[in-house]
Amino acid sequence: MRRLYVYATGVFWLLVTAGAIVGHWAPGTPGHAPATERLITLAELTRHARPDDCWMAIRGAVHDVGAYLPEHPSQPSVVVPWCGRNATEAYETKGRGRPHSPQADELLTRYRIGRLAGEQP
Numbered sequence: 598m599r600r601l602y603v604y605a606t607g608v609f610w611l612l613v614t615a616g617a618i619v620g621h622w623a624p625g626t627p628g629h630a631p632a633t634e635r636l637i638t639l640a641e642l643t644r645h646a647r648p649d650d651c652w653m654a655i656r657g658a659v660h661d662v663g664a665y666l667p668e669h670p671s672q673p674s675v676v677v678p679w680c681g682r683n684a685t686e687a688y689e690t691k692g693r694g695r696p697h698s699p700q701a702d703e704l705l706t707r708y709r710i711g712r713l714a715g716e717q718p
Contacts, residue, residue: 635711639683642713646681648673653684657716660708683713 637652637659645652651663663680666673679687688705689696697705 636714637711638714642683643681648677648680651677651680652710653679653682653688654713654716655683655685655688655705657685657713658709659711659713660705661710662708665704665708 637654642652642654642659645661645663647663648666649663651666652659652661654660662669662676666676669676691697
């Protein structure tokens, strides 16, 4: 009976460890781009430059933030000029030299729709 307990406990911990390792490197986890991520050209990005259809590139990733604009803490007029453009510098400095918070970075990942063609991931 003791041998069965030791064997079962060992198998359990082996499976837990394997699951943790696989889960850590699985695609789709924060910080990992999906293998088949959509490439978006600069020309396509520029066609989405309206408040109700606002795409912007930030750090090489393209985000559709049109639905989020009404919820943004500042006035949408602060964000709208960056629709359809590479907004990395604006996002990282917020126009006053202050970076966005880690919570904002996490929220931004919800709106990611692809990667800007020609940009490094």
